[in-house]
Amino acid sequence: MQLITLCFVFVLSLCTFNVVKCQDCSRENFISQFSAEKLDLSKLENTDSGKTVRLSCTVGYVGLSRYTCKNGEWKKQSGRPCERKSCGHPGDTPNGDFHLTFSDDFVFGAQVEYQCKTGYQMVSRTKHRTCMEQGWDNAIPICEAVKCPVIQANKNVLVIGDSEDATFGNVIQFECQSNQMVLKGPTEIDCNDRGDWSGTVPTCEEIKCYVPNIVHGFVTGSQEEFKENDILRYGCSKYYTPFSRSSRCTKIGNKATWSPPPECEAVKCPVIQADKNVLVIGDSEDATFGNVIQFECQSNQMFLKGPTEIDCNDRGEWSGIVPTCEEIKCYVPNIVHGFVTGSQEEFKENDILRYGCSKNYTPFSRSSRCTKIGNKATWSPPPECEAVKCPVIQADKNVLVIGDSEDATFGNVIQFECQSNQMFLKGPTEIDCNDRGEWSGIVPTCEDPLDALK
Incomplete structure (x- = not known):
């Protein structure tokens, strides 16, 4: 009986063991x-039900989590999620910047990648830093100032500066050692951000001027090269x-x-000084040959006394006087064959104006x-005397009129003849224009003698 019991217990235990194994x-x-x-x-294995495992994060991450096995399934219990490990600030480099x-x-x-500021260059092998498990790799890059070559100047040149x-940014100035020489080339150059000088090194030469x-x-003259204090003589084209x-060859600076300076200026006329009542039209302050200036009166109640326009000639003189503006006034005119009352x-x-005539x-x-009228004060209509x-x-077609019958004035005489010798003149052979503007007789006619006998 005991043997049977022991066998039953062994079999039951074996079955229980197999069930548990199936729930891992x-x-x-x-x-x-x-x-x-x-x-x-890396260290996780199959786990029995009811047991809890503690897992850390993979390389480069921080955090810790706990997981429990329950009836063949994993359950997360607690912990802190895995996050990327911080490396902190990568570090600044003098005279440079970086960006992610x-x-x-x-x-x-x-x-992060580093780069140098303008005028500096990187002397490190690498310009990158990467955040690793143990922190930033590589050293912080170094930026050094760009240098320009040493200046080799002629012995006559004085070099001012380092x-x-x-x-980068340094400026070098140059002068001649002797006042009897002049600098040929730039007076200063600067070191640029590429390590190059902005210009060539000048030389010093004797003072010379050229045509x-x-x-x-x-x-x-035919001279082409001039020494210090030599005189240059020159002329100008027409209108200049x-x-x-x-001009003298001189050292300046x-x-x-x-x-x-040997320069030719356009011939200029004097600035026009006009009365305040005169409106000046045109550039009177910088007038050269050919410029025209016009004038008008500021008020319509005035008239211009003088020319309405003047021009600047090739001698730098105005072609006329500057006019004035006066109140509108007329004066007693000279009337040919007439008189003012x-x-x-x-x-x-x-x-x-009232007037009469002779x-x-x-x-x-x-x-x-x-x-x-326009820019003048005048008499309108003109005070004139016309001959009477x-x-x-108006003569018959057969009558020949001898004399100016269309514009005849006092004293003019008109004569008449017949166009045909077969006709005779009936009336005066001549008439004259009297002082009343009347003819002294009637205009004759020409008749046929046969018609006269009828």
Whole structure:
């Protein structure tokens, strides 16, 4: 009986052992379920139900999690999720900057790239740093100032500045050792961000001037090279005048130049000084040959006394005087064959002039008004006396009229004849224009003798 009992217990225990074995948690299931957790699974094995495992994060991540096996399934119990390990600030480099090229924070896997500021160059082998498990790899890159070559100058040149250890931004100035020489080339150069000088090193030479190119001018003589204090004589084209009659070869600063400059200026007319009542139209302050200036009065109640325009000639003179503006006034005119009635000698605008004419003459109009026409004060209509005229003669076609019958004035005589010798004149052979503008007789006719007998 005891043997049977023992056998039953053994078999039951064996079955229980097999059931438990069937409910273990496998490593493979864990990987498929939690593969994205960034856990270190190098030591994870199949685990019995009811047991708990503690897992740390994979390389480069920090955190810790606990998982329990329950009836063949993994359950997360607690812990801190895996996060990228921080490397902290990668470090600044003097005269340089950096920026992230991978990731947006200074954590495991992030990469930064350094670059030097303008005028500096990197002397380190690498310009990158990467955040690793143990921190940033590589050393912080170093930026050194770009240097320009040592300046080799002629013995006559004075070099001002650090020419042997010049870096970006340094400026070197030059002068001649002797006042009897002049600098040929730049007075200063600077070291640029590429380590090159901005110009060539100058030389010092004897003071010499050469024939200049003078706009609108020419040099007299055949000399082409001039020493210090030599004189240059020159002339100018038509309508231009020399700035000075001669120019001297002179050292000014570090250059040999002509002083005063050999230049030709356009001939200019004097600035016009006009009365305040005169409106000047045109550039009167800088007028050259050919410029025209026009004038008007500022007020319509005035008239211009003088030319309406003047021009600047090739001698730098105005072609006429500057006019003035005066109140509109008319004066007693000289009337040929006529006379003014009354004693008034000066007339204002709209005043009336009354006049008469000599014997045998008649007024163009009985009166004339003082009026502004254009830029002048004048009489309108003009006070004129016209010779007394007789009417135009209307003669028969058979009558020949001898004399000016269309514009006959006092004293003119008109003669008549018949066009045909077969006819005779009936009436006067001539008539004259009297002082009343009338003919002294009637206009004759020509008749046929046969008609006269009827």
